[in-house]
Amino acid sequence: MGLSEIAAGLEVTNEQRDRGVATVDETAGSLAERLAPFAASLPCDPAAAAAVVEAYAEGADVGRAAAVAEVPPTTAAKALYLLGEPVDPLTPTSRRVVADWLDGEIGRSEALTLANVGDREFALGAYVATHEPIAAAESVVADALSVEAEVDPLDEARSGLGDLV
Numbered sequence: 001m002g003l004s005e006i007a008a009g010l011e012v013t014n015e016q017r018d019r020g021v022a023t024v025d026e027t028a029g030s031l032a033e034r035l036a037p038f039a040a041s042l043p044c045d046p047a048a049a050a051a052v053v054e055a056y057a058e059g060a061d062v063g064r065a066a067a068v069a070e071v072p073p074t075t076a077a078k079a080l081y082l083l084g085e086p087v088d089p090l091t092p093t094s095r096r097v098v099a100d101w102l103d104g105e106i107g108r109s110e111a112l113t114l115a116n117v118g119d120r121e122f123a124l125g126a127y128v129a130t131h132e133p134i135a136a137a138e139s140v141v142a143d144a145l146s147v148e149a150e151v152d153p154l155d156e157a158r159s160g161l162g163d164l165v
Helices: 031-038 046-057 062-069 073-082 092-102 108-115 119-130 135-145
Strands: none
Touching: 031 046, 031 135, 046 062, 046 073, 046 135, 062 073, 073 119, 092 108, 092 119, 108 119
């Protein structure tokens, strides 16, 4: 089979159709809008969860982020945990005590004493032990909070490794 046989039936055109670039961009919405599909799994509404995440990402502690979003601190901590932030007030020993309490091996008052934490910390630790973060929501938050690398204005002025050879 020669080249002319392979090329038989091919046509040459003078114009090419410009079809553009296919893009899928779901980042146009706000963080609250992007968290809306996960509303049933969040401990607060998506707008409050977004406010908690944004305040926390700017450096606020959980209590301050909760105040910004006007939700209780425990609710803010739960939202942060479900959205991928490793928020757990318990030590490894306290986690084992909470696990024993959840398994019904010890009573709550004994577990509180052994864990050596307050009621809020104990409740949050139990929540963390019984819930998994929402993987899809984690990626939404990561995309929303990602920071683009800064452009170096002198990049073109510097030589690269190929210029040394």
